[in-house]
Amino acid sequence: MSDRATARLTNYRALPKVELHRHLEGTLRLDTMLDIARQHGITIPEDVLRLSNLVQMQEEEKYSFQNFLSKFNTLRLFYRSPEAIHRITREAIEDAAKDNVRYLELRFTPVALSRAERFPLHDVFDWVLTSARDAAKEFGIIVRLIASVNRHESKELAEQVAWVAAENQERGLIGMDLAGNEAEFKSEPFYGVFKEARQAGLRITIHAGEWGPAANVKEAIEELGAERIGHGVRVLEDDYITRLARERGMAFEVCVTSNFQSGVVPALEAHPLNQMLDRGLNVTLNTDDPSISRITLSHEYHVACDDLGVPMNTLKERILAAAQAAFLPEKERGELVSQVKKDLKF
Numbered sequence: 001m002s003d004r005a006t007a008r009l010t011n012y013r014a015l016p017k018v019e020l021h022r023h024l025e026g027t028l029r030l031d032t033m034l035d036i037a038r039q040h041g042i043t044i045p046e047d048v049l050r051l052s053n054l055v056q057m058q059e060e061e062k063y064s065f066q067n068f069l070s071k072f073n074t075l076r077l078f079y080r081s082p083e084a085i086h087r088i089t090r091e092a093i094e095d096a097a098k099d100n101v102r103y104l105e106l107r108f109t110p111v112a113l114s115r116a117e118r119f120p121l122h123d124v125f126d127w128v129l130t131s132a133r134d135a136a137k138e139f140g141i142i143v144r145l146i147a148s149v150n151r152h153e154s155k156e157l158a159e160q161v162a163w164v165a166a167e168n169q170e171r172g173l174i175g176m177d178l179a180g181n182e183a184e185f186k187s188e189p190f191y192g193v194f195k196e197a198r199q200a201g202l203r204i205t206i207h208a209g210e211w212g213p214a215a216n217v218k219e220a221i222e223e224l225g226a227e228r229i230g231h232g233v234r235v236l237e238d239d240y241i242t243r244l245a246r247e248r249g250m251a252f253e254v255c256v257t258s259n260f261q262s263g264v265v266p267a268l269e270a271h272p273l274n275q276m277l278d279r280g281l282n283v284t285l286n287t288d289d290p291s292i293s294r295i296t297l298s299h300e301y302h303v304a305c306d307d308l309g310v311p312m313n314t315l316k317e318r319i320l321a322a323a324q325a326a327f328l329p330e331k332e333r334g335e336l337v338s339q340v341k342k343d344l345k346f
């Protein structure tokens with residue numbers, strides 16, 4: 001990286017940040033993976049470069065959702081003990097805090113974490129929530145958790161996740177998310193689960209309009225009760241749905257580099273972030289899977305401003321918009337908004 005690029009990144013690092021869309025399973029450090037593999041006898045390449053091929057997008061590989069999602073096949077091998085889950089959660093929060101993220105909604109996939117060792121879902125929730133609470137205190141950052149279910153899993157498993165999530169609302173578990181392969185799996189089997197989750201008081205965000213069409217954004221809002229949309233960049237393909245989303249003030253959790261690396265857009269410069277802003281959509285900027293993409297949220301702010309030409313003032317407005325779209329109770333959300341406003345010197 002040139003001196004100028006480093007200096008610019010330092011400026012973005014100094015900004016107070018709000019992250020609404022980051023997957024725990026996409027935040028593992030390479031060194032930590034190697035340590036856990038050694039401790040638990042997991043057979044993976046022992047040198048960092050070869051491991052990186054398996055768990056991070058490489059410049060020379062085809063940028064497609066299949067390649068992007070394939071990284072999770074290796075990433076899921078590391079949830080071998082409560083200690084491993086504790087370490088991964090703690091480091092994810094430490095890394096966010098170091099990047100000056102003040103408020104983090106971290107999502108995790110309980111079924112994926114429980115699978116390697118058949119851990120009970122209750123235990124997985126307990127370990128992640130306890131570790132997140134302690135790390136938030138240690139690193140001085142506000143953290144809330146969202147439970148993700150993947151589209152290719154059964155609705156029965158999703159129901160179990162929703163039950164345990166609902167029971168843990170007092171412990172920082174605030175929402176549910178539908179993630180995974182949007183191109184090949186429908187949301188319909190999950191309508192009932194998300195309705196129950198909503199009725200239990202959980203907040204809802206849905207990956208939609210990423211690898212699937214704009215109609216999926218409408219479905220997420222109307223059938224799944226989404227209050228925010230993960231990605232949603234393809235909403236622009238439909239004028240009516242774009243207007244619907246704008247009128248409802250739906251927050252979009254946009255992840256620019258992830259969209260490029262997973263084949264949503266053919267080049268970073270082709271990302272429709274500016275069109276979304278021009279259409280008056282409530283855009284927020286996020287990382288998705290920072291270790292797969294080898295990015296930080298500061299890097300994403302830099303891409304938005306320096307590669308896509310978003311003005312600094314608009315970036316600050318979007319950080320504030322993310323605080324306003326936080327899944328916090330009204331009073332806490334108001335406090336977060338005031339603090340971010342003050343720190344951004346608005």
Ligand code: ADE
Pocket residue numbers: 023026179180181182207210258262288289
């Ligand atoms: N899980 C992790 N990253 C994802 C993405 N970008 N889309 C859908 N599911 C995901």
Ligand code: ZN
Pocket residue numbers: 021023179207230288
């Ligand atoms: Zn995501």
